[in-house]
Amino acid sequence: MKDLRERLQSVISKIKRAPIIDEKTLNEILRDIQRALLYADVSVDLILQLTNNIKERIRKEKLPPGFSKRELLLKLVYDELIRMLGGEAKYKPLSKTGKTYTMILIGIEGSGKTTTAAKLAYFYKKRGFNTGIVCADNYRPGAYHQLRQLGEQIGVEVYGEANKSAVEIALHGIEYFKKKKIDLIIIDTAGRHKDEEELMKEMDRLIAEVNPDEVVLVLDATIGRQAEKQAEAFNRIAKVRSIIVTKLDGAARGGGALAAVVKTGARISFIGTGEKIDELEIFDPPSFVSKLLGLGDLKALVEKFKSYEELDRKRLEAISKGDFTLVDLLDQLLALRKMGPLKKILDLLPGGYSLPKNFEETSEENVKKWIAIMQSMTKRELLHPEIIDRERMLRIAKGSGTSIRDVKALLKSYRMTKSYLRKFAKQRKKIPLGI
Secondary structure (H helix, E strand, O other): OOOHHHHHHHHHHHHHHHOOHHHHHHHHHHHHHHHHHHHHHOHHHHHHHHHHHHHHHHHHHOOOOOOHHHHHHHHHHHHHHHHOOOOOOOOOOOOOOEEEEEEEEOOOOOOOHHHOOOOOHHHHHHHHOOOEEEEOOOOOOHHHHHHHHHHHOOOOEEOOOOOOOOHHHHHHHHHHHHOOOOOOEEEEEEEOOOOOHHHHHHHHHHHHHHHOOEEEEEEEEEHHHHHHHHHHHHHHHHHHOOOEOOOOOOOHHHHHHHHHHHHOOOOOEEEEEOOOOOOEEOOHHHHHHHHOHHHHHHHHHHHHHHHHHOOOHHHHHHHHHOOHHHHHHHHHHHHHHHOOOOHHHHOOOOOOOOOOHHHHHOOOHHHHHHHHHHOOOHHHHHHHHHOOOOHHHHHHHHOOOOHHHHHHHHHHHHHHHHHHHHHHHHHHHHOOOOH
């Protein structure tokens, strides 16, 4: 994944350096993205879908006031990579219910099931689960001893038997651990290939007899887009509920494996990011893409876009022109309270201008006061604040539980900001916004 990360971060840098995002530059950037994903063994149809979506969206989506086409392109790359990896939903790990939960791991030989069984046991042990592991792999010599060593390392008991069928071992292990009131039983099985008919039938019988709460398919990231065929084959027989992708740290084709799995409609629950026992992470597409792109300030940009989408665009356009009333200010304050200080209103506007000092120093307490004051005004006063005389101020202050001084402070800040924004709007006409 290191190579893919470096290639995509190079694309991000290229976007940031581009003096203008015209058709030629856009096509060059999309070709770079295609090369990076092809190198990671992502299927051609997924790559074309991703880049076509970016191209279509950047042509159709209207730029919000205060954002450049460059920033929009950065956001679209982020959005479409997350979509390719299954969307923003994060896998939710198990919660203790008081009942024993049984999980069976399946997959081809060499996919990393045994190590993953121990990693899962350790993951849930850290979350307060009493876990036990059953070694139902009666084909691979040394499988039980490997698991027992890993179990001793993490303080988890491992059950195994010699000269018994996989079904017998699994059932005996479940019975043994249930008597110990174990919260989670993880069953490791022998490696099977989708083309090994008899072994796949045996796996089918094992799952039918054990009737686990969850079937987990373990896939090796190094197989790239072949992960799709493996996932589909195992899913036909075992009704896979979740998938763990292993060896993602050193897999150049890891992106292809992840994308291929998601394409099947299966749910990726965890990813293995190394050989150490604690190198197992819940799969969180936004977090994964953030690491892939080296987000940093790009993450802040994406969050700003999300916040911006909550606001009324027409109102924001009016604010950016300096043409707004106390009705607009009240609406924006109510929408922006969750974002923090009042200065965030103007931080959304282009140009990097500093704010009037009184706005910089406005506290959340003052924001609450201002909202209360404006909510105590009549519609006419909100639309025409110039009519507010001392008598009206007394009424407004009494109705809002504030003082005349607070009302005056609000009106003064409003007038200063309106004047500031009008001046800023004139300067803004000189700034090219199409880049």
